[in-house]
Every structure is written in C-alpha cells, then in structure tokens.
Amino acid sequence: MIENNSELIRFNHNSVSLCNLLQNIANETWERIGFARTRKGLKIFETTITQNILYEFHKYCDQNPHTPIRMFEAINEPLNGNDIELIIQTSGGYVIAPLQAKIIYKTDNYPAMDHGNQINDLITYAKNVGGVPLYLLYNHYLDTFTHNGNLCGIKFSKEQYGCSLVSAYYLLNKFAFNRFDKSGNPKWTIPNFIELHPDIAVPWFVLGCCRFSKANTDSTVNLINNTKVHSVSLKHEIHTYQYEDLNLEQNWKPLNTTRLNLENDLSKENNSQYLPKYRIILSLNEE
Structure with a gap:
C-alpha cells in the first residue's frame, strides 16, 4: 500500500531540480550509448539504461529527502516485467503514463519494437487504468543531427533526445497498423531515429519541466493533459486520480532501496503482457 498522503511532503524549489x-x-543516456557504440568490444543494453535511471531517481530522492517523488515496486515481483510506470501530477489530478522502453540500435532504428503483441499489451494496460501509453526511447545518433529546440521556454540541444517520448498510438498507427504476422501480432515497418526526431518524439524532460511553465505548449497539452498526441487521437478516456486513490491500491510497496538487485531483476523477460515492475510518482510542488 502506498504511504499516507499526509506523508507526501511538498517542497518549494525542487521543481527546478527535478x-x-x-x-x-x-x-x-545519449553520451553513454555513444561511448559504447563507438568503442570496439563495448556493448550497452536497454536494461542497463533502465537500471541507471532507477538508480538516478533513487539517488536523487536520497539526497533530497523532502522531494515529492516516490518510488514503488510491484508486490508480486515474479509476475511483473522490467517496465516503469510514471504517475504525473497535473493541475487536474494524477495521470498514469505506462512506459515501454526501447534502445536505438547501431542501425539507427528500433528493431526491438517488433516484439510480439507488446505494443497492444501496453495500450490495453493503459486503457484499463485510463492512462497514456508512451514509448521511452534511449537514443544516440552518430550522423549529423543539428537541433536547437525550445519547449516550455527551455532551450535544448540534441542530447536531450537521449530519453525521448512518443505516443504508442502514433507508433501503432504509423508503423504497425493493419499489418500482422502469421501469429496475428503487429508486423512493423521499423522507424528510424530521423523519422521520429525532432518532429514526433519529445524530450522526456517535459514531464518534469513543462508542468511548471505557464506557456501552454503543444508538448505539455499532448503529453501531460493528454487530449491528443501528435495528431493521433487517444482511443480511450484519460482518467485522473487523486493521491488517495493511488494510496488504496494493494499491488505496490515502497521501493526497498536497501536491497536493490536490479541487475538480476532487469534481466528477466516477460513477453506475455505489460505488467510494470516499478512505479515512480512525480508530484507538483504545493501552490
């Protein structure tokens, strides 16, 4: 069970730190993938990046004890996969964003997207919880890619696409719609980096930065308020939760950071359905 809402301490300045x-x-992530891909004999895996992200959140929470970030793990660990579920507080309540992580290959595309019925499992899970299904892409692009973007008043360079977000509905409709293999699973036309960046995918910092901006940017509306994503309408209604609603759930327990055995946990594969193993709640600072 998630801790009592009164224990969720707000802070006044850490929104910038988040x-x-x-x-x-x-x-x-951008630099680490680039380092591994440009040196003979080195390899880097999707699970390694995910492990690093979990550790960085853990370290941040440990160094900022008053942060309103909370980390949880599934109680029934053997039945859950390796995925992260983010829960983001907006002005209208908490929104669930189940993430499916994929790392870019040396071929500058994402062959692992073509993985059974995984994308439909992600969308089904999102429908069941009234959430927004997103792919979290881990990237590095070796070819020339000059980009100076601006979201929510924040100027950023190409390295911010080291972790980028794209709608699962967009990927399904654009690259796997009405095409099936012999098993009835989606048959993909695998997208490459340039097909998604910078026009489709957005840096994942929007989840922590744009919520605090007064600018009503498309990325904020699309990825946080979740009415429409990249001109592809969501096929289900988005549900907003109160923290008390999340507190009533019995499937999660606070992440026990004294026994983080992520390397072993993250090496397990679960190909049957989307069942997130970790949950991270990102709350707003108190108005």
Missing part, C-alpha cells in the same frame, strides 16, 4: 534531473539523465 527538471534538471530529467535533463541530466537524458544527456548521460
């Missing part, structure tokens, strides 16, 4: 945390993770 924004920076997401930016730092994205920059490090």
Whole structure:
C-alpha cells in the first residue's frame, strides 16, 4: 500500500531540480550509448539504461529527502516485467503514463519494437487504468543531427533526445497498423531515429519541466493533459486520480532501496503482457 498522503511532503524549489534531473539523465543516456557504440568490444543494453535511471531517481530522492517523488515496486515481483510506470501530477489530478522502453540500435532504428503483441499489451494496460501509453526511447545518433529546440521556454540541444517520448498510438498507427504476422501480432515497418526526431518524439524532460511553465505548449497539452498526441487521437478516456486513490491500491510497496538487485531483476523477460515492475510518482510542488 502506498504511504499516507499526509506523508507526501511538498517542497518549494525542487521543481527546478527535478527538471534538471530529467535533463541530466537524458544527456548521460545519449553520451553513454555513444561511448559504447563507438568503442570496439563495448556493448550497452536497454536494461542497463533502465537500471541507471532507477538508480538516478533513487539517488536523487536520497539526497533530497523532502522531494515529492516516490518510488514503488510491484508486490508480486515474479509476475511483473522490467517496465516503469510514471504517475504525473497535473493541475487536474494524477495521470498514469505506462512506459515501454526501447534502445536505438547501431542501425539507427528500433528493431526491438517488433516484439510480439507488446505494443497492444501496453495500450490495453493503459486503457484499463485510463492512462497514456508512451514509448521511452534511449537514443544516440552518430550522423549529423543539428537541433536547437525550445519547449516550455527551455532551450535544448540534441542530447536531450537521449530519453525521448512518443505516443504508442502514433507508433501503432504509423508503423504497425493493419499489418500482422502469421501469429496475428503487429508486423512493423521499423522507424528510424530521423523519422521520429525532432518532429514526433519529445524530450522526456517535459514531464518534469513543462508542468511548471505557464506557456501552454503543444508538448505539455499532448503529453501531460493528454487530449491528443501528435495528431493521433487517444482511443480511450484519460482518467485522473487523486493521491488517495493511488494510496488504496494493494499491488505496490515502497521501493526497498536497501536491497536493490536490479541487475538480476532487469534481466528477466516477460513477453506475455505489460505488467510494470516499478512505479515512480512525480508530484507538483504545493501552490
């Protein structure tokens, strides 16, 4: 059970630090993949990046004891996969964003997206919880890619696409719609980096930075208020939760950071359905 809402301590200044945390993770992901891909004999895996992200959130929470970030793990661990479920507080309540992580390959695309019925499992899970299904992409792009973006008044460079978000509905409709293999699973036309960046995918810092901006940017509306994503309408209604609603759930327990055995946990595969193993709640600072 999630801790009592009264124990969720608000803070006055760490919203900027959370924004920076997401930016730092994205920059490090970009550089880490690039380092591994440009040196003979080195390899880097999707699960390694996910492990690093969990550790960075844990370290941030440990160093900022009054932060309103909370980390949880599934109680029934053997039945859950390796995925992270983010819960983001907006002005209208908490919104669930189940994430499906995929790392870019040396071929500059994402072959692992073509993975059974995984995308439909993610969308089904999102429908069941009234959430927004997103793919979290881990990126580095070796070819020339000059980009100076601006979201929510924040100027950023290409390294912020180290961790980027794209709608699962967009990917399904654009790259796997009405195409099936012999088993009835979606048959993909695998997207490459340039097909998604910078026009479709957005840096994941929007989840921590744009909520605090007064600018009504498209990325904020699309990814946080979740009315429409990249001109692809969501196929289900988005439900907003109160923290008390989340507190009533019995499937989660606070992440026990004294026994983080992520390397072993994250090496397990669960190909049957989307069942997130970790939950991270990002709350707003108190108005």
